[in-house]
Amino acid sequence: MVEEHMIKQLSIFINNEPGGLAKVAAALKDCNVNLKAFNIAESSGFGVFRAIVDDPDRACGELSKKGIVVKETDVIAIPMTNRPGGLLDVAKVIGDAHINVEYGYAYADNNKASFFFRVDDIAAAVGKLKEAGMKVLTEKDI
Amino acid sequence: MYWNQSMECMPEGELKKLQYKSLKELVNNLYSFNAFYSQKMKAEGVRPDDISSLNDITKLPFMNKSDLRDNYPNKMFTARKRDVVRYHVSSGTTGKPTLVGYTQNDIEFWTESLARALTSVGIGKDDVMQVSYGYGLFTGGLGLHYGAEKVGATVLPAGTGSTERQLELMVDLDVTAIACTPSYLVHMGDVAKKMGIDLRKDTKLRKAVLGAEPWSESMRRYIEDDMGIQAYDIYGTSEISGPMFTDCAEKKGVHIWGDMMIVEIIDPESGESLEPGQDGELVMTVLKKEAMPMIRYRIKDLTAIIEEECACGRTSPRIKRITGRSDDMLIIRGINVFPSQVEHTLVQMPEVDGKHYMIIVDRVGALDFMTVQVEMRPEAFSDKVDDMIRLKKHISSELKKYLNIAVEVELVAPEALPRFMGKAKRVTDRRKF
Ligand SMILES: [Zn+2]
Numbered sequence: 001m002v003e004e005h006m007i008k009q010l011s012i013f014i015n016n017e018p019g020g021l022a023k024v025a026a027a028l029k030d031c032n033v034n035l036k037a038f039n040i041a042e043s044s045g046f047g048v049f050r051a052i053v054d055d056p057d058r059a060c061g062e063l064s065k066k067g068i069v070v071k072e073t074d075v076i077a078i079p080m081t082n083r084p085g086g087l088l089d090v091a092k093v094i095g096d097a098h099i100n101v102e103y104g105y106a107y108a109d110n111n112k113a114s115f116f117f118r119v120d121d122i123a124a125a126v127g128k129l130k131e132a133g134m135k136v137l138t139e140k141d142i
Numbered sequence: 143m144y145w146n147q148s149m150e151c152m153p154e155g156e157l158k159k160l161q162y163k164s165l166k167e168l169v170n171n172l173y174s175f176n177a178f179y180s181q182k183m184k185a186e187g188v189r190p191d192d193i194s195s196l197n198d199i200t201k202l203p204f205m206n207k208s209d210l211r212d213n214y215p216n217k218m219f220t221a222r223k224r225d226v227v228r229y230h231v232s233s234g235t236t237g238k239p240t241l242v243g244y245t246q247n248d249i250e251f252w253t254e255s256l257a258r259a260l261t262s263v264g265i266g267k268d269d270v271m272q273v274s275y276g277y278g279l280f281t282g283g284l285g286l287h288y289g290a291e292k293v294g295a296t297v298l299p300a301g302t303g304s305t306e307r308q309l310e311l312m313v314d315l316d317v318t319a320i321a322c323t324p325s326y327l328v329h330m331g332d333v334a335k336k337m338g339i340d341l342r343k344d345t346k347l348r349k350a351v352l353g354a355e356p357w358s359e360s361m362r363r364y365i366e367d368d369m370g371i372q373a374y375d376i377y378g379t380s381e382i383s384g385p386m387f388t389d390c391a392e393k394k395g396v397h398i399w400g401d402m403m404i405v406e407i408i409d410p411e412s413g414e415s416l417e418p419g420q421d422g423e424l425v426m427t428v429l430k431k432e433a434m435p436m437i438r439y440r441i442k443d444l445t446a447i448i449e450e451e452c453a454c455g456r457t458s459p460r461i462k463r464i465t466g467r468s469d470d471m472l473i474i475r476g477i478n479v480f481p482s483q484v485e486h487t488l489v490q491m492p493e494v495d496g497k498h499y500m501i502i503v504d505r506v507g508a509l510d511f512m513t514v515q516v517e518m519r520p521e522a523f524s525d526k527v528d529d530m531i532r533l534k535k536h537i538s539s540e541l542k543k544y545l546n547i548a549v550e551v552e553l554v555a556p557e558a559l560p561r562f563m564g565k566a567k568r569v570t571d572r573r574k575f
Contacts, residue, residue: 011525
């Protein structure tokens, strides 16, 4: 059951212009999108905003209507302990399992932390993580 | 010093007679033997007999760059294929290039024109001339090469690029003169400084023949006063052969040899002829050209004719420094670029909406940089930065294939670029000439 471990991420294109991010942020607010975690990748001339949100399908549809370049991308998430060394535990499992991470980012509150990341072959990555004894989160866990 | 005194200093009346005779001959020939131009004349209701004075040239139809494009590759050629000895190719207004052909005589006329020009600025047997124009399909390199050899100079066919090596050779080989774009010369000066080469002390470079892009009197002053190099303007375009004419030592306008060329200035809107001294669009008729005659060719450069006799004694008319273009052609690092070419390339790419693009031209140091902004299609968006960079590179390599210059591509969201109600203004040229 790989599908249940696919977490939908919103990927949004940011124009290279003053206020490019603010424009995206305003659209998110207008569409009433609640961000759980996000990350921004910048390159020369453009940026990519990636976010885990409540009800991604609705958010994606409404943002598109506002002219925002957005798509849904499947990522996977694993729990992280919210203490020093938490990242090392996660990184070690991913490294030992030879999973090639395209990009990743974390979310933490007082109680729990999660690490979201993008891989090319989700099924293979989920299998390897489970083999390594790692819990792989589902949409409900987040 | 003259290369061909009888032609260069021919009294005005005699020169006009010669021009009329050549024009008459040219029109007769074309009307009989060139399907393209005779059709053009018939469409305008002009017959060779209607040309009974030099001023009657205004009765003849214009030729445009689009004629070359529409007749690509060689439907406008008047020479037999076996008599064509060279091709040059320049960029057209769309993806299609324009082809120019030369017979042996055409090459010799072109070379003669440059021999007169180089002599008029004092370049000759005692000079070592570095030709730092592009060699190849572009006319600049080979044109100047032949001209400089003709006057007996030693030619260093350096071409473009490898600036440090060019400067080393300039020092080692005692180069005295250079032909290149003015911005490249300034760039060379900057690189020389970084290399610890003082152009005044460490080189013998004292003369530069500069063109293929617009430049100004203030740039001339910079090159002369700050770099210590006498700077001469060279003019021409591939359709009339290539670079052909320069300032003389007086530096008061470019001499256009009257036995080779008739120059007119017209109002770019109405096409009406303008008087000497009035600013307008340059129109050239090449009197001696076998492979591909050009009659009343609208070059689209803006200038004016100077009729007064030059202090150098040459009687041929001069044109003022080019002040701009009457179309939207850009000249970037000496290469002609039309926005329509950019559009032509972009509309063929499914990843972008090629109807919506902008062109930004900057000058960093002495070099030109062109950026194309284009609206991406939402389907082409990827959450992976690498994919997006790959897409940018792909677009820029496609543009490079058509334009022959490096282009920086910027992807923007749909509807991020301005929409135009009237005439689109897609170019932002931030360069100061
Ligand atoms: Zn003169």
